[in-house]
Structures are given as structure tokens and as C-alpha cells.
Amino acid sequence: MEKTGTNVWNNCLQIIKDNIPTQSYKTWFEPIKALRLEGNVLTIQVPSLFFYEWLEEHYVGLLRKTVKKQLGDEGRLEYNIVVEKSSSSKPFTTNMPSTGNGSEAKYQSIPVAVTLNKDIKNPFVIPGLKKLQVDPQLNPNYCFENFIEGDCNRLARSAGYAVAAKPGGTAFNPLLLYGGVGLGKTHLGQAIGNEIKRTNPEKLVIYVSCEKFCQQFVDSLKNNTINDFVNFYQAMDVIIMDDVHNFAGKEKTQDIFFHIFNHLHQSGKQLILTSDRAPKDITGLEDRLLSRFKWGLSADLQVPDLETRMAILKKKMYADGIELPTEVIEYVAHNIDNNVRELEGAMVSLLAQSTLNKKEINLGLAKSMLKNFIKHTSREISMEYIQKLVCEYFEVPIEMVKSKTRKREIVQARQISMYLAKSHTKTSLKSIGQFFGGRDHSTVIYACQTVEDLIDTDKKFKNYVQDIQKKLKMS
Template sequence: MTKTLDTVWNSCLEIIKDIVEWQHFKTWFEPIRPVELKTNILVIQVPSQFFYEYLEEHYVNLLAKTLRRVLGKDAQLEYRIMVDSGNHKNKPLTMDIPAHGYKTYSNNEMDFPLVINNPVKNPFVIPGLKKMQIDPQLNPIYTFDSYVEGDSNRVARRAGKTVAEKPGANSFNPLVIYGGVGLGKTHLAQAIGNEVKRVNANKVVLYVSSEKFINQFVDHSRNNAINDFIHFYQLIDVLIIDDVQFFNRAEKSQDAFFAIFNHLHQSGKQLILTSDKAPKDLEGVQERLLSRFRWGLSADLQVPDYETRIEILERKMKNDGLEMPKEVVKYLAYNINSNVRELEGALISLLAQSSLNRREIDLELAKKVLRNFVKTSSKEITIEAIQKMVCDYFDVAYDKLLQKTRKREIVQARQITMYLAKSFTKNSLKTIGEHFGGRDHTTVIHSCQTVKDLMDTDNVFRENVMELQQKVQLAAL
């Protein structure tokens, strides 16, 4: 039966909906409109050039594989980009661009294309396998350069760099990276793999989720091919297993992984594991595996602090060639403090809505668009409230902040208060200075710069400022 345009696109959406996160689906796939089906070519209309570029960078592989699953292996994709929405006199102006940049996938490579250009249907049973044919399954955007370092991840990131420089020849084997959802475990693990491939292309690297590992094991068990399965994994030089906590429901898969782990470790190969918990807190995982997880280093990732969240946003904007008012960046970093994934998701949603509505990004748009992401403040923090917090924290009398004195503890308390007032209130530099005995705006500028410099050189000072930042944030919620 001939497939209609809407049938094809709705079938694609049903598949995509099960793969991408709900918010990303709403932002990037619901606005797409199927406009034409030419034999095996599906034409989809997108609302802007930015929208098209984002799909090409992040979702073109998914769109290509999904379309081939629905239309067949010869399916192709084209974009119709809305250049001008038109009006009652003029028709909308559009341009058509073919999709490009994705790999050619055959039917039996769709689920897990470990081996490139190999005619064997089963990617694990490969007589005379050449190591260089193994696809590492790494996302090239996950690098150390794009992974912002802060107090929340410094140990894990630096351990990862050490592993990448000397895989298998360091004391961090295995390297276990653990932390909550959206804190960058997968990014860091894949950054290690990408760095290994960059430095030594001959190293065989493989990234695989624990769920994929388990599913492959089950398939090979049914075909009595467990030895082939284990043998394949023993070929790897750097094995990255994501979300090992899911091994808790797969006893026999744990047995296979135990054999693989032992062989790789004894052969001087590198293992990198990620988990949502520390090894000691993993339930349902064999004790003999847990003991081996503890052989190396377990490094945790924590929620990034306010300064790091700002740097994450600024780094992403710079990489994507985007600009946004500083007050909007601060608003996002201030309100979204749960994890990096939500932070980046909020930024993407804001940019998408700006593109769709053809409107400049400002604080008003950010508050309106991101109400599903952020918990808006029930009250605005005041300079007086910040002064009181700092005085209580350092046990300094309020009137001391206003006096002209060179006592170090008073001067620093005043400088920190000015710094926080500039960061967390909308007051001008002049207004802030007036709250400190009538000082002028240049004093405020000098104080803010002094605080930034001391945070870079004095760990104790930085910790005090960061703790006060958290107190101010909580007070505003």
C-alpha cells in the first residue's frame, strides 16, 4: 500500500519520540512540518536557518536512520527552510536543501554499527577481524575542550586527562565516574575516548551503554555464541561502559563482564565506567565486580556552582557562535541549579523560541519561555538582605561596613558584599555604592575585581564567597 506524507512523518515521530527527551522532542520535532513526499524523498519544512543548522548538527543521523526504517534503505531527506513567513500580499519565501553529513547505514548496522564496511551480519562473529574496523561509537562533540572544569568536577576531569594520556598504564584503572543525572558523566567518559583516538589512532576504543551490552549478551546467548561475544570485547584497548548500575538486573551479563574485565585489566587495557552511585552504594551488582571497581579511582561529579554554570553557558554560546545579554545568562545560571543537562536544555529552548518567534532574546522573553524550566523567585533579593547575610557570616557589625577603615576583615566583607550585590541585584553601580556610606561606582568596580582576583588565588576566600552565593540564591527562592 502506498504510504502517504502524513503517515510517513507520523511513523517517524513515533520512533523519535521514544529516543529523544520529551523537552527536546517538543522543541525540535513538533515544529517540523512534512510538506512533500517525492517517491523516496521526504521534504520537511523548518521555521528558520538556525533550526535547520541545529537539526543538521545534532539530529541528522537520527532522522536519516528513522526515515530509512519507515521508507526503506534508499530513503532521502530534504529541508525546506522558511526564509520569510510572508504576509497577506506575499507568499512565504522558502529554500530547499538536501540533508547531508550522515553516514550510510545498512539495515543490519542500524542497531549497533560496530564494524564499518563489513559484510558479516553479526558484528561480533568476524573471522580475522581487523581492529581498525571497529567503530568507537563516540560522539565527536564530547571533548575535554567543551567540558568546563570547576570545583564540582575537577578531580574527575583531571583523572580523565591522565587516563587519556596513558590508557592502561596508570593507577586509575578502572576509572569510575559517578554522579547524578545530567552532571556530565557521559560527556567526560566519551571525552576520554575521543582524546585517546586523537593522540593514538591505533588504539581500539569502544563506548557502549550497559543496556546495549546486556541486550547483545542476551542475543548471543540465544544463538549459543557467548564465547564470540566475550572474545569481541577482549579485543578492545579502551572500554567505556556507561551506567553500570543497570547491571543489577542482569546476573548472567555480570558473569560475562567479569570475564571481560579480568582479561582487559590483566592485559594492561583501560576500563572506564560510569554510574549514578559510588561503587560501594551499588545494589544488585556482584561483590567480585564491585571489588574490582574499587581497584582504581572512583571520582564523583557534583552539581556545578553558580560561577561554573555561567562559564558553561558562555562556553556553549561561544562554540555555537551565539550572543545573549549578560543578564539573561545570569538569570539562567541563577535559577537552573540542578544539573548541566537542564541548563543546556533551557538555553536551547530559549534560542529555539527566539528563532521561531523572530524576537531578540531579553530577560522578559527568558522568563516567559523558560517557565517550564526555572522556578521563578517569589521575591527579589535586596542589597540590604545581602549586607545582613555577609555580616552574619563573618560576624561583622553592619555599621562597620559603612565606615572608612583599613582592617582587612572589614574591607574584604565590604568587597564581597558589593560583589554579591552586583551579581544578584539589578541595581546600578552608583546605587550599590550609595548603600555603603556613599561610595562612588569606581569603588564598586574595584571591589568586584578584587574579589574575582582573590577567588583565583585564595582557596579559602573562594570557598567563603561560593558559600555566600549559595545562601543568597536560597534566600531568593
């Protein structure tokens, strides 16, 4: 029987099918077409450059063995990569077998036109339009005009404004904004997107949460539309992705985003990411992806100081056409210092109470209404409660913490209890030492210093302390 490209490739597929999961086979090998066989060179057509990169990275060894088995040691595989919807394509040749861990891909760097059309099934595409149109998923209320600048966010805001003025054209790519809950990461990220759309309406901008991106990827696997999914995101000019720390543990989704990230970055497109922690503290991500998050600028948003909190409240009141006594604004800003979201929520509750009960907003009403928001300020935490909380957290008996034992887990619980007692109560060092087993003040000083040193050097220990502190705040 005469060898043809089709039957040689079909023989290769039989071997490949027996060596990889069924879903992987359907996703990465069924779409491939055999074009021709010329001597020892088998030419196959793959749908996109991304497809080629994926095969080279994940299946090059398997391809090398199967082609060698069918065509001998001199066998070569040539990829014909479709770069447009028309018949236009570019050949990429790979020698089989090759030296090293990967194959020797011989091709020149060329621009690849991503095929997109109205048939792509993506929740962000506006149907019925020939030219790709995308709903950017941006909230128009999130803009630079109502993002109050302070020492807590000056670097992040300045970098964001620079990116908005020249997306993809600054050193801030990616721009990673990180900070705690309610400090304005989403607001600033979307403000950048809104400004870009205002000045460059033709640019394709998309805001997407990490969770939604992960769900879309799962759906594309289920529906066998992985190409549409990847091509859609690779066609964007600006991607704003919220909460990238949620990639943790999702290896396949990380892999897809890694390739999308590379494509966009190399094409001079802008990526804006947000996270609840600094890149160095994000766990569960592949090193290669994490390193790319550090390529541009990582800017943190911190808890705003009193002056910034007051400015935020005044700005909100002005936008809503409301006037409040200065003493009320000062009281709310002074007592609610966790995050901007809670600050604004407290003010909304105060306004609602005033409107519904037809009461004038004054300091008395503010104190009465906001006690649920600031209850932690009027209730002092006791050493007994701290000790109970720490012992429950580490599952050690309370009486052991006060004993003379030097067991590591007991010493750790005792030192953290002393540290928290010093931080959260007004008790003297001498009294703290006496409470924890009749120890002197120097032991308390040593315990606090040890805890502080471990917080700076031991990530796991730092998480312990932060978890317990969160429980204290919630109590």
C-alpha cells in the same frame, strides 16, 4: 571395547547432560572436542582461555566426578586451549580428583592471543576487513575542549585526562565516574575515548552502554555466539561502559563482564565506567564485581556552582556564534541549578523562541520563556502538602501523624515531615511543632537531627527521604 578419548568423553557428556540445563550444555560442552586418551589422562580441546576459566569455576565438581567414574581415582583431565586460529595451542593440565573446593590447575602464565576475524558477528565490527576494525561508537562533539572544568568536576576531569594520555598505564584503572543525571559523566567518558583515538588511532576503543552490553549478551546466548561476544570485548584496548548500575540483578551478565574485566585489567587495558551513584551505594551487584569497581579511582561529578554554570552557557553560546546579555546568562544560570543538560535545554528553548517569533532576547523574554523550567522557585511548598505526600508515601492516615501515638511507622512519617518542612518552607520551628500535633520546637530539632543521622547511617531510610524529595521537586 577399547577405550578411546572420544568414547570416554562421550560417556562423560551423557552424565553431564543429565545434570545441567540444556542451554548450558549446548553453550559450554558441545564445543569441546576429545583429542586423545593416554593411560588415565583424557585430553580435551576447549576454544579459549575464557572457556577453560568458566569450566573450572562453574563445573569443576561435575567434571571431577564424571572423569573419576570413567577413569578411576587416578583419572586426570588435560585441557588443550586454542590460542590462535591456526593449530597452535597450549596444554593446561588439571588433576582429578583434587583437594579443596577447586581443581589444581597446573599451568604457567602465558600470553594468550585472542582469535578475531571478519566473520565475528558483532554490531560494532566493520564488515569486509581482514584486520579487526571497530567503530568506537563515540560522539566527536564530546571532547575535553568543551568540557568546562570547575570545583564540581576537577578531580574527575584531571583523572580522565591522565587516563587519556596513558590508557592502562595509570593507577586509575578502572576509572569510575559517578554523579547525578546530566552532570557530564557520558561527556567525560567519551572525551577520554576521543582523545585516546586522536593520539593512538591504532588502539581499539569501544563505548557501550550497560543496557546494550546486556542485550548483546542475551543475543549471543540465543544465537550460540558467546565465544565471539567474549572474544570481541577481550580484544579491546579501552572499554568505556555507561551506567554500570544497570547490571543490578543480571547475574549471568555480571559473570561474563567479571571475566572480561579480569582479562582486560590483567592485560593492562583501560576500563572507564560510569554510574549514577558511588560504588558503595550500588545495590544488586555481586561483591566480587563491585570490589573490582573500587580497584582504581572513583571520581564524582557534582552539581556545578553558579560560576561554572555561567561558564558552561558562555562556552555554548560562543560555540554557536551567539551573543547574549550578561543579565540573561546570570538569570538562567542562577535559576536552573539541577544539571547541565537542563541548563542547556533551557537555553535552546530560549533561542528557539527568539528565532521563531523574531523577538530580541532580553531579561523579560527569559523570565517569560523559562517559567516552565523554574516554576519550583516561585511556588512555595506548604506543610499541608508535605504532610499529605509523606503520608501517601508511607500509607499512613494523616490524622495519625498529628496524634500522640509512638508507633514506629507513624513516628518515622512525622519526623520526616518535620525535617522536610524545615528544609522546604520558611516556617519557624515553633510553627512546625504546632502544626504537627502541638509539639514544641525542641521536638522539631530532635526530629530533624534523627532524620539527618539516619540518612547518614541507614541506606534504606535515605532512599525514602530522597524519593519523597524528588516528588516534592516534581510537584
